[in-house]
Amino acid sequence: MTILVIAEHDNHALKAATLNTISAAAQLGSAINLLVAGKNCQAVAAGASSISGIAKVLHAEADHFEHHLAEELTPLVMSLTAGVSHILAPASTFGKNLLPRIAALLNVNAISDITKVESADTFVRPIYAGNALATVQSNDPVKVITVRATAFAACPTTGGTAAVETIQATAPVGVSTYVSSELSKTERPELTTARIVISGGRGFGSAENFKLLEPLADKLHAAIGASRAAVDAGYMPNDFQVGQTGKIVAPELYIAIGISGAIQHLAGMKESKVIVAVNKDAEAPIFEVADYGLVADLFKFIPEFSAALDQK
Amino acid sequence: MKIIVPVKRVIDANVRVRVKSDQTGVETANVKMAINPFCEIAVEQAVRFKEAGQAREIVVVTIGASQSQDILRTALAMGADRAILIEAESTLQPLAIAKLLKALAEKEAPQMFILGKQAIDDDNNQTGQMLSALLGWPQATFASRVELSADRVAVTREIDGGLETLSLRLPAVITTDLRLNEPRYVKLPNIMQAKKKPLTIMKPADLGVTLPSGVKVLKVVEPPKRSAGVKVADVAELVNKLKNEAKVI
Numbered sequence: 001m002t003i004l005v006i007a008e009h010d011n012h013a014l015k016a017a018t019l020n021t022i023s024a025a026a027q028l029g030s031a032i033n034l035l036v037a038g039k040n041c042q043a044v045a046a047g048a049s050s051i052s053g054i055a056k057v058l059h060a061e062a063d064h065f066e067h068h069l070a071e072e073l074t075p076l077v078m079s080l081t082a083g084v085s086h087i088l089a090p091a092s093t094f095g096k097n098l099l100p101r102i103a104a105l106l107n108v109n110a111i112s113d114i115t116k117v118e119s120a121d122t123f124v125r126p127i128y129a130g131n132a133l134a135t136v137q138s139n140d141p142v143k144v145i146t147v148r149a150t151a152f153a154a155c156p157t158t159g160g161t162a163a164v165e166t167i168q169a170t171a172p173v174g175v176s177t178y179v180s181s182e183l184s185k186t187e188r189p190e191l192t193t194a195r196i197v198i199s200g201g202r203g204f205g206s207a208e209n210f211k212l213l214e215p216l217a218d219k220l221h222a223a224i225g226a227s228r229a230a231v232d233a234g235y236m237p238n239d240f241q242v243g244q245t246g247k248i249v250a251p252e253l254y255i256a257i258g259i260s261g262a263i264q265h266l267a268g269m270k271e272s273k274v275i276v277a278v279n280k281d282a283e284a285p286i287f288e289v290a291d292y293g294l295v296a297d298l299f300k301f302i303p304e305f306s307a308a309l310d311q312k
Numbered sequence: 313m314k315i316i317v318p319v320k321r322v323i324d325a326n327v328r329v330r331v332k333s334d335q336t337g338v339e340t341a342n343v344k345m346a347i348n349p350f351c352e353i354a355v356e357q358a359v360r361f362k363e364a365g366q367a368r369e370i371v372v373v374t375i376g377a378s379q380s381q382d383i384l385r386t387a388l389a390m391g392a393d394r395a396i397l398i399e400a401e402s403t404l405q406p407l408a409i410a411k412l413l414k415a416l417a418e419k420e421a422p423q424m425f426i427l428g429k430q431a432i433d434d435d436n437n438q439t440g441q442m443l444s445a446l447l448g449w450p451q452a453t454f455a456s457r458v459e460l461s462a463d464r465v466a467v468t469r470e471i472d473g474g475l476e477t478l479s480l481r482l483p484a485v486i487t488t489d490l491r492l493n494e495p496r497y498v499k500l501p502n503i504m505q506a507k508k509k510p511l512t513i514m515k516p517a518d519l520g521v522t523l524p525s526g527v528k529v530l531k532v533v534e535p536p537k538r539s540a541g542v543k544v545a546d547v548a549e550l551v552n553k554l555k556n557e558a559k560v561i
Contacts, residue, residue, distance in 0.1 A: 069478070070441065071450055093471040097453050100406065100441035109407050109527045112436050122530065127434050128329045132338055135530040176450035176480045179466060183474035192472075196560070220561065238456070238491055239474050244435075245490055247472070253560040263328070270538055274558045276550065291541035291558065294550055304547040309561070 001085040002055070003032045006077065007048060008094045011041040011066065014048060016193045017090035019154035021147040022053060025088050026155065027117040031055035034162070037076055037169075039066035045164050052155050054162040062169035067178035070098045075170040077102050084142060085120070091146035099146050108140035115151035129244040130267040149192060150250035150271060184239055191223045191240065196253045199225035199242050199269070202233055203258020203279065203298050210235045212302050213257070219309050225249065225269075227259045243268035258298045261286030313460075313482075314369045315358045316422040318413055319351035319387055321380045322433045335531040338433075347383040350428025352390075353488040356495040357458065358426050359391035366460045367424075369393050373416060375400050375409055381511060388506035389498040395511040398519070405434075405526035410442035415519035417447060422483065424465070429454050429487040440487035450480040454489040 003025045008015040018034075025032050032053060036045040037060040045059035058080065064072045077087065077098075087102060089095030091113040103110035115133070116124035122137045123145065191197065198217050204210045210230070217224050226236035228243050242249055244267040254272035259265060261277070261284055269275070270289050277290035280297045287293040294301065323329055323338070324346040330339045347355075361367035372387040373396040374380045384395035398412055413425070425444075430437035437453075444451035452458075452467035456475065459466040468477045470489045480486075516523055544550045554561045 067476075070453075074445060093454060093469075096437050097441065097451075100438035101445035101451075103438070104407060104410055104442035104445040107407075107524065109405055109524075110436070110438050110442075111527060112438060126535070127532070128323075128338060129432065129435065130535060131329045132331050132532050133535050134532045137528045137530050139525070139528070175448075176452070176478050176484075179477040179479050181471075181474060181476040190473075237474075238470055238489075239472065244432075253554070253558070274554070274560050275538075275541075276554070287543070288540045289538045292550055292553055293541065293543045294547070295543065296547075301547065305551070308547050308551045 001030050002083055003028055003030050003086045003088065004077070004080060004084045005032055005034050006087070006089040006095070006098065007034050007036045007044070008090050008092060009036065009038060009041060009044045011038045011044065014044055015090070015092070016154060016190070017092050017149035019051070019157065020149035020152040021088050021090045022051060023152040023155045024114065024117055024147040025086065026053050028086055028120050030085060033058055035060070035077065035080065037065045037073055038068065039063055049162045049164050050158050050160045051162070052159040054160050057162050057164045058167045059164050060167045060169050062172070064172040065169065068094060069176055069178065070101050071173045071176050073098055074101045074105065075173065078105055079170055080167070081106065081142065086143045086145060088145045088147055091148050095146045099144050103144035106142050106144065108142050108144055109138060110144045110146070111136060111138060112146050113148045114145055115148050129264055130270070131263070148248060150248055184237060188217055189221065189223045191225055191242070191247050192249055194223035194251055196220050196222035196255070197225050197242070197249050197251045197272070198222045198255045198257065199227060199259060200230055200235070200257050201227040201259030202229040204230065204235055207235045216302060216306050219306065227265045228262070256286050256290070257301065259286055260284045261289065313361070313367045313424065314371065314420065314422040315361065315367050315424045315426060316371045316373060316416065316420060317351070317354050317358050317387065317392065317426050318409070318439070319355065319372055319374050319383055320348045320428070320431045321345050321374065321376055321383045322348045322431055325349055325432055331532055331534045335533055337529070337532050347386050348428050348431045350430060350488050350490070352495045353490070353492050354426040354428050355387045355390050355392060356493045357488060360493065361460065362391065371396060371420060371422070373398065373413070375404060375412055377401070384511055385506050386498065388509045389502040390496060394509055397511065397513045398516060399513055400516055400523070403526070404523065406436050406438035406442055408523045408526065409439050410446055411521050411524065412516060412519060413443050414446040415521045419519070424483060425485045427485070427487050429489055440485050444485035447485070449483050449485050451485045452478050452480055453487045455486050456489050456491045458486060458492070
């Protein structure tokens with residue numbers, strides 16, 4: 001039996017969450033094949049061959065794989081399921097979009113967003129926005145799983161010597177077409193993989209004030225995040241949202257500024273190693289999960305903190 | 313155009329859930345229940361299509377116990393035309409739900425399904441995608457904007473890193489993200505009118521569906537508690553702690 005991991009990439013580079021997914025797959029005990037499907041993604045496939053723990057890289061090229069539409073990738077993955085015991089992908093919008101389709105066509109259940117592998121058929125996954133953890137067991141012949149990247153370490157990208165095998169592309173389905181995308185451009189690290197995340201909340205009061213975080217983030221090489229309240233108020237675009245309905249992050253340092261700490265926000269960041277909370281309300285629930293809390297006005301805090309960092 | 317909107321009854325989003333002491337699940341007795349927020353957004357979207365003259369009929373459906381009629385009435389009060397309750401145990405998982413919805417599609421012949429992207433109880437985020445695959449229809453998950461034309465629908469999706477717009481051939485399956493719309497507040501006269509709208513009750517067997525077994529839940533526990541740390545007096549102390557105690561900067 002083999003394990004099939006579906007790589008997430010943009011035809012140029014592998015998305016980091018794929019490496020965490022491979023780590024989860026490695027705990028299942030069989031040989032792992034990594035599927036890299038796209039258009040002109042040879043470099044991604046070639047680069048993936050050095051990832052530690054991969055048996056084979058399966059490389060599929062086609063025009064209709066360019067935008068990784070679930071409808072187009074589903075038949076390809078279905079053509080590769082013989083002898084496969086587990087199919088895994090990151091629990092990103094890519095993986096969540098694709099894997100349930102495959103499970104349905106295999107007539108098996110899908111297991112979303114696992115945070116722990118207990119055994120080859122038993123997994124832990126958060127439910128109720130992380131307010132409870134369910135241990136679930138699947139008796140299905142194939143386990144179809146999305147993996148919460150922050151719950152598993154990234155596997156090393158060197159040391160492997162997997163062969164790259166070109167596989168036959170399946171025919172286009174053509175029921176849906178890609179029109180356009182607007183991706184947030186940023187020089188800063190990606191929110192879900194950054195070592196440090198600085199998030200702001202409704203306390204900032206305006207989109208203009210939210211920009212105060214930028215020089216601070218640059219100084220710390222941090223990613224910027226936002227609470228749902230800040231997103232709903234229009235201070236930041238939704239893809240910066242940290243929380244149950246946004247991104248789940250677990251950086252080494254999470255700094256929450258002007259965030260009260262609604263349950264849904266905590267669900268997105270409480271696995272961070274060190275949490276700092278800065279809020280002018282001493283009773284704000286965010287302090288209940290913070291390692292270091294500072295009761296302060298954020299407009300005073302930001303320049304002071306920034307100046308203190310300069311002195312190091 | 314006929315639209316089917318599947319909805320789910322869940323613990324109200326404002327209720328703090330409690331894990332049962334026997335670890336079999338989460339306490340639902342005497343807890344306030346409501347329509348899943350993402351499903352409510354789906355109903356709202358369907359009603360907006362109808363108000364814009366782009367949809368003829370909206371059918372809401374839920375699969376669950378008899379009590380689930382309350383959320384169907386909510387959806388009817390928002391503007392859905394009729395409701396279907398498929399009576400089954402409430403612990404059915406997405407594959408079973410998708411199979412029931414597929415069978416219903418064969419009976420009702422809708423041109424569109426709009427569903428919430430996930431239910432806030434099990435957080436599975438699977439049903440729409442599974443239904444789409446079983447029907448062989450295109451899908452657009454995590455929708456934040458939808459625009460209908462004669463035989464296609466353009467959907468802007470909330471993806472990691474930004475937005476993506478797809479064009480789908482109809483019939484299609486759409487799942488809603490939070491920012492698609494803000495559901496309307498239901499007024500009392502609408503609630504009264506909703507009581508007169510048709511609500512049909514059926515069983516899975518009426519649709520000829522044999523339910524698959526689901527994933528077995530072995531136990532449900534509370535997550536490890538994070539203990540509150542210390543309050544620092546000022547920025548200098550904070551920087552000192554981060555540098556020398558936590559060693560993260």
